[in-house]
Amino acid sequence: MAEADLDLSKASSNTFEFTDRRGTPRSAPEIDAYEYCGAEVALARIHKSLLPLLHEAWRRLDINPGPPVSGT
Structure with missing residues (x-):
């Protein structure tokens, strides 16, 4: 297991621009949440x-990591 001392309260994300279904330009964060989790939970949550x-x-x-944890 790796150890780190990172303060996630100051984490921020880049944003990306897109057009919604109505044609309205919008922006959204690339990352919507920051959280420490175990390998199994990361495997279940990460984008393929x-x-x-x-x-x-x-x-x-x-x-x-073992098998992914379902339902997260």
């Missing part, structure tokens, strides 16, 4: 396109 990155990080840290 980021799975290779997460698995590579775990490989380098010698972490075996």
Whole structure:
């Protein structure tokens, strides 16, 4: 397991621009929440396109996350 001392209360996200269904230009944060969680919960919540990155990080840290936790 990796340890860190990060203050997530000051975390912020970039935003992206999009057009909603009515054609109105909008912006939204790329990340909607910051939270520490275990490997199993991260595996269940992460966007599928980021799975290779997460698995590579775990490989380098010698972490075996086990199966994803359902219902999170």
